[in-house]
Amino acid sequence: MANSFFKDLQCDNCGEVYSKNHINTFCQKDNQPLLSRYTINGSFSKNALINRPKNMWRYYEMLPIEKENNRIHLGEGFTPLINLSQLESNYDQSHLFLKDESGNPTGSFKARGIGMAVSKAKELGVKEICIPTAGNAGSALAAYCAKAGIKAHIYMPEATPETFQLDCKIMGAKVTLVKGTIADAAAMMTHDNDGTWFDVSTLKEPFRIEGKKTMGYEIAEQLDWKLPDVIIYPTGGGTGLIGIWKAFNELKELGWIDNIPTRMVAVQGSGCDPVIQSFKKGIHTISPHFNPATTIANGLRVPKPFGDRLVMKTIYDSNGTAVSISDKEIIAGLNEFAKTEGLFLAPEGAAVWMAYKKLKVKNWIKNNETVVLLNTGSAYKYAENLRF
Amino acid sequence: MANSFFKDLQCDNCGEVYSKNHINTFCQKDNQPLLSRYTINGSFSKNALINRPKNMWRYYEMLPIEKENNRIHLGEGFTPLINLSQLESNYDQSHLFLKDESGNPTGSFKARGIGMAVSKAKELGVKEICIPTAGNAGSALAAYCAKAGIKAHIYMPEATPETFQLDCKIMGAKVTLVKGTIADAAAMMTHDNDGTWFDVSTLKEPFRIEGKKTMGYEIAEQLDWKLPDVIIYPTGGGTGLIGIWKAFNELKELGWIDNIPTRMVAVQGSGCDPVIQSFKKGIHTISPHFNPATTIANGLRVPKPFGDRLVMKTIYDSNGTAVSISDKEIIAGLNEFAKTEGLFLAPEGAAVWMAYKKLKVKNWIKNNETVVLLNTGSAYKYAENLRF
Numbered sequence: 001m002a003n004s005f006f007k008d009l010q011c012d013n014c015g016e017v018y019s020k021n022h023i024n025t026f027c028q029k030d031n032q033p034l035l036s037r038y039t040i041n042g043s044f045s046k047n048a049l050i051n052r053p054k055n056m057w058r059y060y061e062m063l064p065i066e067k068e069n070n071r072i073h074l075g076e077g078f079t080p081l082i083n084l085s086q087l088e089s090n091y092d093q094s095h096l097f098l099k100d101e102s103g104n105p106t107g108s109f110k111a112r113g114i115g116m117a118v119s120k121a122k123e124l125g126v127k128e129i130c131i132p133t134a135g136n137a138g139s140a141l142a143a144y145c146a147k148a149g150i151k152a153h154i155y156m157p158e159a160t161p162e163t164f165q166l167d168c169k170i171m172g173a174k175v176t177l178v179k180g181t182i183a184d185a186a187a188m189m190t191h192d193n194d195g196t197w198f199d200v201s202t203l204k205e206p207f208r209i210e211g212k213k214t215m216g217y218e219i220a221e222q223l224d225w226k227l228p229d230v231i232i233y234p235t236g237g238g239t240g241l242i243g244i245w246k247a248f249n250e251l252k253e254l255g256w257i258d259n260i261p262t263r264m265v266a267v268q269g270s271g272c273d274p275v276i277q278s279f280k281k282g283i284h285t286i287s288p289h290f291n292p293a294t295t296i297a298n299g300l301r302v303p304k305p306f307g308d309r310l311v312m313k314t315i316y317d318s319n320g321t322a323v324s325i326s327d328k329e330i331i332a333g334l335n336e337f338a339k340t341e342g343l344f345l346a347p348e349g350a351a352v353w354m355a356y357k358k359l360k361v362k363n364w365i366k367n368n369e370t371v372v373l374l375n376t377g378s379a380y381k382y383a384e385n386l387r388f
Numbered sequence: 389m390a391n392s393f394f395k396d397l398q399c400d401n402c403g404e405v406y407s408k409n410h411i412n413t414f415c416q417k418d419n420q421p422l423l424s425r426y427t428i429n430g431s432f433s434k435n436a437l438i439n440r441p442k443n444m445w446r447y448y449e450m451l452p453i454e455k456e457n458n459r460i461h462l463g464e465g466f467t468p469l470i471n472l473s474q475l476e477s478n479y480d481q482s483h484l485f486l487k488d489e490s491g492n493p494t495g496s497f498k499a500r501g502i503g504m505a506v507s508k509a510k511e512l513g514v515k516e517i518c519i520p521t522a523g524n525a526g527s528a529l530a531a532y533c534a535k536a537g538i539k540a541h542i543y544m545p546e547a548t549p550e551t552f553q554l555d556c557k558i559m560g561a562k563v564t565l566v567k568g569t570i571a572d573a574a575a576m577m578t579h580d581n582d583g584t585w586f587d588v589s590t591l592k593e594p595f596r597i598e599g600k601k602t603m604g605y606e607i608a609e610q611l612d613w614k615l616p617d618v619i620i621y622p623t624g625g626g627t628g629l630i631g632i633w634k635a636f637n638e639l640k641e642l643g644w645i646d647n648i649p650t651r652m653v654a655v656q657g658s659g660c661d662p663v664i665q666s667f668k669k670g671i672h673t674i675s676p677h678f679n680p681a682t683t684i685a686n687g688l689r690v691p692k693p694f695g696d697r698l699v700m701k702t703i704y705d706s707n708g709t710a711v712s713i714s715d716k717e718i719i720a721g722l723n724e725f726a727k728t729e730g731l732f733l734a735p736e737g738a739a740v741w742m743a744y745k746k747l748k749v750k751n752w753i754k755n756n757e758t759v760v761l762l763n764t765g766s767a768y769k770y771a772e773n774l775r776f
Contacts, residue, residue, distance in 0.1 A: 054442045055468065074730055075470050075488055080443065080463030086535065100463055103491030105731070107768055147474065147730035163771040170774075172727040339560040342462055342535035343493070380495055380768040383551040386558075 005038035006064045009206050012310065020064070023124050026204050026306075033203040033307045035246065036064050036210050040253050049221070054078035056112055056214040062250055063116065064210050070123040072147050074105035076115045077214055081222040081372070086340045091360060095370035097228070098343065099219055101377060106139040106167060108346075108377030109215065113239055114140035116211030117200045122148045130197040131155070132186035134236065134298045135164035136377050141200065142171035153197055155185040157301075159294055163381045181292055183303050202237030203307040209243045216247025219372055220257065227262045229369035232355050234348035234376055235266035235275055235322075236302040238311035245314045264320035266311065267348075267355040269293075269300040269327065275311060279322035284312045296327050296385040297347035299376060321364065323355040330354065334379075334386070347382060349375030393426040394452040397594050401697065408452070411512050414592050414694075421591040421695045423634065424452050424598050428641050437609065442466035444500055444602040450638055451504065452598050458511040460535050462493035464503045465602055469610040469760070474728045479748060483758035485616070486731065487607055489765060494527040494555060496734075496765030497603065501627055502528035504599030505588045510536045518585040519543070520574035522624065522686045523552035524765050529588065530559035541585055543573040545689075547682055551769045569680055571691050590625030591695040597631045604635025607760055608645065615650045617757035620743050622736035622764055623654040623663055623710075624690040626699035633702045652708035654699065655736075655743040657681075657688040657715065663699060667710035672700045684715050684773040685735035687764060709752065711743040718742065722767075722774070735770055737763030 009018040011027035012035050018024045026033055044061040052058040056077025065071050080103070084096040101109035114137060121129060130153040131141050138154040145152035152173035156164065157180060168175045176192070178185040186201060193199065200208065220227055227248060233241045241264055251257045266275045271293025274286045286308035292301055305311055315322060325333075333350035337343060345353065352373045359365045379386065397406040399415035400423050406412045414421055432449040440446040444465025445453075453459050468491070472484040489497035502525060509517060518541040519529050526542040533540035540561035544552065545568060556563045564580070566573040574589060581587065590596065608615055615636060621629045629652055639645045654663045659681025662674045674696035680689055693699055703710060713721075721738035725731060733741065740761045747753045767774065 050438060054466065072730075073470065075468030075491065078442065079491075080461075082461065082463050103463065103467075103493075105491075107766065143726075143730035143732070145730070146727055163768055166771055166774060167732055167768075170723060170726040170732055171730060335558060338531075338558040339534055342460075342531035342533070342559060344531070344555055344558055378495065378766065378768060380551055380555075380766060380771075383554055383768075383771070386554060 004063060004066050005040055005044070005061045006066060007037045007039045009034040010037055023126065023198065024206055025199065033310060034206040036206060038062055038250070044254065046225070046256055056115070056211065059214060059217045064207055065116070065119050065123060067123060070119050072115060072119045072122065072144050074111065074115065074143060074147065076104050076111040078218060079103050081219065082343070084341055090340065092367050093360070093371060094368045097372045098375055099215060099372055100343065100375045102346065102375060102379070106136065106143050107381055108136035108140065109212070109240060110136040110140040112211035112214055113208030114200070114211070115144050117205050117207045118144035118148050118150065120207045121150065121198055126150060126198045128153065128197045129200055130189050130193055131200050132182050132189050134182050134301060135160045135381065136299060139164055139167040142168040142173035145173065146171040153189070155189040157181055157185055160298060161382055161384045163383070181301055181303055201306065202239055209239045209246065212240045212243035213247040215240060216244035217251070219244070220248070220251055225257055227257060227260060228372045229261055230263050230265060230365055230371045231374065232265040232267060232352045232371065233374045234297070234300055234352050235268055235311065236299045236305070238266070238275070238305045238307050240374070241266055242307060242310045242314050245318060262318060264314050264318040265355060265359065266315055266320070266322040267351050268322070268324055269295045269297050269351065270324040271295050272301045272303060273324040274304055276322045276324045278312055279315060284309055286312065296382065297330055297351055298382070299348045300351065321359070323358055325351040325354045343375070344379040345375050346377040346379050347385065348377065349373070392451060392454050393428055393432070393449045394454060395425045395427045397422040398425055411514065411586065412594055413587065421698060422594040424594060426450055426638070432642065434613070434644055444503070444599065447602060447605050452595055453504070453507050453511060455511060458507050460503060460507045460510065460532050462499065462503065462531060462535060464492050464499040466606060467491050469607065470731070472729055478728065480755050481748070481759060482756050485760045486763055487603060487760055488731065488763045490734065490763060490767070494524065494531050495769055496524035496528065497600070497628060498524040498528040500599035500602055501596030502588070502599070503532050505593050505595045506532035506536050506538065508595045509538065509586055514538060514586045516541065516585045517588055518577050518581055519588050520570050520577050522570050522689060523548045523769065524687060527552055527555040530556040530561035533561065534559040541577070543577040545569055545573055548686060549770055549772045551771070569689055569691055589694065590627055597627045597634065600628045600631035601635040603628060604632035605639070607632070608636070608639055613645055615645060615648060616760045617649055618651050618653060618753055618759045619762065620653040620655060620740045620759065621762045622685070622688055622740050623656055623699065624687045624693070626654070626663070626693045626695050628762070629654055630695060630698045630702050633706060650706060652702050652706040653743060653747065654703055654708070654710040655739050656710070656712055657683045657685050657739065658712040659683050660689045660691060661712040662692055664710045664712045666700055667703060672697055674700065684770065685718055685739055686770070687736045688739065709747070711746055713739040713742045731763070732767040733763050734765040734767050735773065736765065737761070
């Protein structure tokens, strides 16, 4: 079988190059995320995909795992792209789709990024991994580490719904609850880490984004390689937003698509919306959101994404935008979506739906455009937030 | 595009034939389930599948929906068949797989059967549907009815975890909680039904089994049309067990497989195991389990399956067997599986795993055999049962 085209890692800010054969974290010169680069050649064509299993590993040439037996597979990827026929009709939208990530292992899109990070950590001989999490990333880490035989240390805000804790514990992970936000959990984790745990915090580790980008490959493949006009994405750490954009650029390099018409929209909760604040100011960095409010959309409560520059760049480069949504709007969105399309979204997914409505009313989205909404996870894990 | 081969319905017991153009329930002569029959012709070959979307509708020639726009699609089907590499090694089993149904819409295998039943009801002009449920079938009915614009009336035991109720309510269904088992819920529903609600109780409606059988088509396709030696299945109403067996027989009729080596194993909870009791006696009917115990595996608490004759026939015809598992064993199985394979099973799935272990110890399953375990749903919906 063919191999991975993985070449090396590069800091997207200063250009410093890092070897693929070492355990890397982020750029040591300027504290920015590292991105994987590939030596693309013509041996990877669309036709190669026909007989491959429908999971995220089908794009392995453009993924960083070099030996097949290091791929840890729990069923991640190739989630359905569901046509929202009722809402298309109600909102006069020619093409409206939901990329529904709820069916992934541990019930969320985090399975992709964490699955990739743990697979690569296994390939590089890592024995213990730690993470601060709003919930789903912790569940995914616990699961992939269990299968890989790696010890997982998970730090989560004590306001995280209990199901996430249960999930991590049953997989054998060490779970520590921390007062405050994911930033406080990260601080406690750093304090506890004696240096032997490999930290897979969002974008402080280079490969979660390589897993997340497979959403972009799949959206393209499921739309027969014709990219949508708009993708609306719930943004906490922002890896998925950046990853989908990276995927589209790689598809262009591969020669599988000619152009990238897609405008990328970041959605955040109104109680913690640092991306929206920076977008309003037109700046490329993000200041930490002071005293962020609690929310039913736990995954959006990230005071400052480590990859802030990349998040903002994706929005600007794609002619995208950024939208704030309140918890009250999320609940209205959940109800409307469930009653109309029969899909019970995670709160983050409902925020995306409400962002669509705001952008449609403003005519930022036109009737004849193709729009893809992202639902990042299973509503069931949030049930204790949703007893309204 | 090609059409469905659907021909008519037949009582498998007395042979009475029913027209496909009417709303049918069960055989009016002998109160037995009706099975769909198809006029098979050579136009449906394995090659036809290559470019079809990976969901349960890819086998549409062998499904009863006649117009494409009546297929209600929420992302159901083509769930992963996961290689259990760690457990294979620990238990010296040459091939061990999990067909993991947890990623289906509403988090369970019920999406297949209910998706098919609601699609067919829509095709036949039904306006209101009712169901008694242990939980997951109700969630699925609420979802598919929401998208179809059909009113759903759902009756569930009051011991059903709260997440299932939330799920049904947010989709706009009318939910009624009933003291006792699913049998009591069914009695209350029958009392409330003024005759205008279409009852989709397990096997009292002919098409849920047609959805469930797609698990059999998929297992065959995912194993490259070489059927496994053993399938272990958690059995409440038994539709899936019967459905997989029906699928294998249809695949033989289609000429896609030559023989059916598979032994079908039914697993029940020890507090309510009428199938096991009948199997021990070697009889083809099932007596209601008196005063069934509550269990964390809600889906297994069915005192008497309506399709008892078909369930027992499947076990006997396939040289299968039937195994009882206690709640204590289920909890041990959940923990072992999660810590070894990184997969958090539903309690019903954990019962299947423990049944495997019992059958392996007895040498009923041999080391060199290929075994497929079924996990029927998402553990997250059961979280309140699992706070141990």
